Amino acid sequence: xxxxxxxxxxxxxxxxxxxLDEAGYHVDLVGDGDEGLKRASGRGGNYDIMVLDLRLxxxxxxxxxxxxxxRGVGLPVLVLTxxxxxxxxxxxxxxxxxxxxxxxxxFEELLARVEALGRRPxxxxxxxxxxxxxxxxxxxxxxxxxxxxIELTPKEYAxxxxxxxxQGRVMSRTLITEYAWDYHFDPGTNIVDxxxxxxxxxxxxxxxxxxxxxxxxxxYVVRA
Amino acid sequence: xxxxRGRLTVWYAxxxxxxxxxxAVVLYVARRSATYQDxxxxxxxxxxxxxxxxxxxxxxxxxxxxxxxxxxxxxxxEVAAVLEVVPDYLLVTSQDGQLLFGSPDxxxxxxxxxxxxxxxxxxxxxxxxxxxPRRYQMPNGPTLHYVNRPVPEAGGQIGTILAGADTxxxxxxxxxxxxxxxxxxxxxxxxxxxxxxxIAGRALEPVDSxxxxxxxxxxxxxxxxxxxxxxxxxxxxxxxxxxxxxxxRLERSFVALRRFTADASHELKTPxxxxxxxxxxxxxRPDMPPETxxxxxxxLQEVNRMTExxxxxxxxxxxxxxxxxxxxxxxxxxxxxxxxxxxxELLAEHAGVGMEIRLPPDPVVVSVDRSRxxxxxxxxxxxxxxxxxxxxxxxxxxxxxxxxxxxxxxxTGIGIAPGDLPHVFDRxxxxxxxxxxxxxxxxxxxxxxxxxxxxxxxxxxxxxxxxPGRGTTFTVGLPHG
Numbered sequence: 001x002x003x004x005x006x007x008x009x010x011x012x013x014x015x016x017x018x019x020l021d022e023a024g025y026h027v028d029l030v031g032d033g034d035e036g037l038k039r040a041s042g043r044g045g046n047y048d049i050m051v052l053d054l055r056l057x058x059x060x061x062x063x064x065x066x067x068x069x070x071r072g073v074g075l076p077v078l079v080l081t082x083x084x085x086x087x088x089x090x091x092x093x094x095x096x097x098x099x100x101x102x103x104x105x106x107f108e109e110l111l112a113r114v115e116a117l118g119r120r121p122x123x124x125x126x127x128x129x130x131x132x133x134x135x136x137x138x139x140x141x142x143x144x145x146x147x148x149x150i151e152l153t154p155k156e157y158a159x160x161x162x163x164x165x166x167q168g169r170v171m172s173r174t175l176i177t178e179y180a181w182d183y184h185f186d187p188g189t190n191i192v193d194x195x196x197x198x199x200x201x202x203x204x205x206x207x208x209x210x211x212x213x214x215x216x217x218x219x220y221v222v223r224a
Numbered sequence: 225x226x227x228x229r230g231r232l233t234v235w236y237a238x239x240x241x242x243x244x245x246x247x248a249v250v251l252y253v254a255r256r257s258a259t260y261q262d263x264x265x266x267x268x269x270x271x272x273x274x275x276x277x278x279x280x281x282x283x284x285x286x287x288x289x290x291x292x293x294x295x296x297x298x299x300x301x302e303v304a305a306v307l308e309v310v311p312d313y314l315l316v317t318s319q320d321g322q323l324l325f326g327s328p329d330x331x332x333x334x335x336x337x338x339x340x341x342x343x344x345x346x347x348x349x350x351x352x353x354x355x356x357p358r359r360y361q362m363p364n365g366p367t368l369h370y371v372n373r374p375v376p377e378a379g380g381q382i383g384t385i386l387a388g389a390d391t392x393x394x395x396x397x398x399x400x401x402x403x404x405x406x407x408x409x410x411x412x413x414x415x416x417x418x419x420x421x422x423i424a425g426r427a428l429e430p431v432d433s434x435x436x437x438x439x440x441x442x443x444x445x446x447x448x449x450x451x452x453x454x455x456x457x458x459x460x461x462x463x464x465x466x467x468x469x470x471x472x473r474l475e476r477s478f479v480a481l482r483r484f485t486a487d488a489s490h491e492l493k494t495p496x497x498x499x500x501x502x503x504x505x506x507x508x509r510p511d512m513p514p515e516t517x518x519x520x521x522x523x524l525q526e527v528n529r530m531t532e533x534x535x536x537x538x539x540x541x542x543x544x545x546x547x548x549x550x551x552x553x554x555x556x557x558x559x560x561x562x563x564x565x566x567x568x569e570l571l572a573e574h575a576g577v578g579m580e581i582r583l584p585p586d587p588v589v590v591s592v593d594r595s596r597x598x599x600x601x602x603x604x605x606x607x608x609x610x611x612x613x614x615x616x617x618x619x620x621x622x623x624x625x626x627x628x629x630x631x632x633x634x635x636t637g638i639g640i641a642p643g644d645l646p647h648v649f650d651r652x653x654x655x656x657x658x659x660x661x662x663x664x665x666x667x668x669x670x671x672x673x674x675x676x677x678x679x680x681x682x683x684x685x686x687x688x689x690x691x692p693g694r695g696t697t698f699t700v701g702l703p704h705g
Contacts, residue, residue: 217518
């Protein structure tokens with residue numbers, strides 16, 4: 001799948017490019033609206049998704065979007081915006097954007113939205129995640145340990161899914177919170193600790209080996 | 225008086241009453257003196273006429289006085305018969321002061337008064353013609369104006385004649401005038417005030433329509449609109465022009481503010497995005513030492529904190545401008561409260577606080593901005609947990625009351641001092657930091673200000689009740705539809 005990223009800030013652009021690249025996408029990065037419009041409507045393009053920053057030199061993101069839609073290009077567009085006002089977002093959606101992410105964004109959120117726009121199965125996440133006897137079905141949202149079903153609340157499920165998707169890697173409390181709480185909630189307390197305590201009771205209690213591990217001052221990791 | 229119209233009417237009526245009163249007084253004074261002049265002129269011409277008659281009779285007969293049956297001198301009967309028909313008071317005396325004739329009006333006076341009249345007649349005026357009219361108030365009798373006139377043409381037979389008139393008739397005329405004025409005044413004032421009120425209303429009509437238009441313009445979205453300026457360059461036209469100038473300046477500063485908030489959010493958020501991108505890349509790398517990860521996690525928290533603060537500031541800036549918009553859709557508030565409640569339970573468990581959530585069995589559907597309502601519910605629940613000591617209780621309830629959806633968050637926490645209560649919705653207000661749990665990070669101080677804005681932007685209300693040491697209850701009411 002080919003993605004065109006139009007972002008004038010080099011650091012952010014490069015970060016998005018590399019992240020999407022690691023997720024298995026083919027990514028082209030351009031730095032201004034003029035160039036982006038040319039690439040998107042030109043023949044050699046054949047992009048599947050466009051990631052568009054709204055504030056660009058030469059041609060603004062809104063103008064790129066409008067011109068694109070005027071030319072009848074139906075390419076799905078994910079807008080990046082620093083504005084979190086509703087009318088701005090509504091304007092972008094009305095101009096033909098398919099979705100938006102507000103800066104500063106968590107990469108997981110961008111990735112989730114790109115995946116949704118690409119309408120393809122999550123390439124990096126197989127339907128069932130497994131770690132040493134613990135199985136999590138991302139389709140049915142069922143969790144089993146050693147063949148026994150475990151009932152989880154939505155937040156417990158989200159935290160566990162996130163850790164299992166990144167098994168073996170230390171995930172920070174902030175990243176976990178953002179994922180489980182829709183990216184836009186900052187409770188200012190370590191609420192994740194409570195969820196982890198509950199998860200441990202349900203998953204690791206009286207079982208060996210322990211699967212959920214604490215990394216002091218950082219967060220948690222699921223590993224065998 | 226509430227309205228200019230009412231005040232104008234009062235002023236108008238007062239001015240009308242005053243001018244009529246002045247007019248009445250002037251008319252009364254003028255009319256009174258004219259009446260007295262008439263009276264004086266009448267008695268003077270009467271005196272002259274009688275003197276003429278007496279002189280004429282003397283020339284024709286040579287004798288004017290005869291003796292009556294009692295031997296007293298009187299006017300001869302032919303002349304007396306002529307004078308008998310003269311109205312008012314008329315006395316004729318001889319040169320040695322003997323009364324020769326009294327008119328019927330004079331004779332009808334009491335004895336004492338008649339004597340006084342005779343004395344007046346015998347007061348010589350030292351002139352050869354009629355004296356200036358004099359005024360005399362009889363004790364216990366009428367007031368009269370009179371003149372004295374010697375009659376030298378009568379060959380010494382006649383001393384003086386006195387002609388006088390009672391002022392009662394003059395006073396009566398003036399009194400009638402006053403009555404007429406009073407009646408006219410009472411009959412005229414009511415319609416005059418009504419007409420005045422109508423005129424004031426008509427004159428102020430353009431002001432009323434101006435007020436309506438101003439209200440429409442000032443709601444924040446129509447600042448580009450201007451008042452129509454009437455062709456006549458009257459006060460209203462000048463007012464409209466001045467208001468228009470003011471709006472032009474307001475609009476300019478609003479545009480500047482809007483550009484500033486847009487610029488600020490872009491200029492501040494882009495570097496935050498860059499920082500975040502770097503931190504996130506590093507923190508998800510598999511082989512980082514734990515100390516580095518801990519530092520990165522702290523940085524990430526700070527980035528989020530700044531983002532939240534920035535978003536709150538921008539939201540409130542736009543709200544001030546009247547431009548923060550809501551994306552409303554019908555939502556069952558039970559979903560939102562349930563979701564926020566789950567998070568609240570986690571927070572409460574962490575804080576050792578009990579949490580109870582009561583939802584009604586039927587849907588509570590209100591047209592709201594889902595993400596804003598979620599923010600409102602979470603903020604209130606989070607606050608309640610934060611300010612409730614271990615072992616306390618937080619109750620969250622959703623219900624209907626009086627056609628409104630009511631969302632209540634009550635805690636048994638530290639409460640708010642009465643002096644602080646009016647300020648809890650102020651920006652950057654914070655409870656005494658010593659009383660919060662030290663393990664927790666302070667909030668931005670904008671949470672409740674935003675809650676208030678969210679509730680009011682939905683046409684709802686937010687109220688707080690609190691007793692120090694007993695707990696605090698926040699109540700949000702949202703209108704249906």
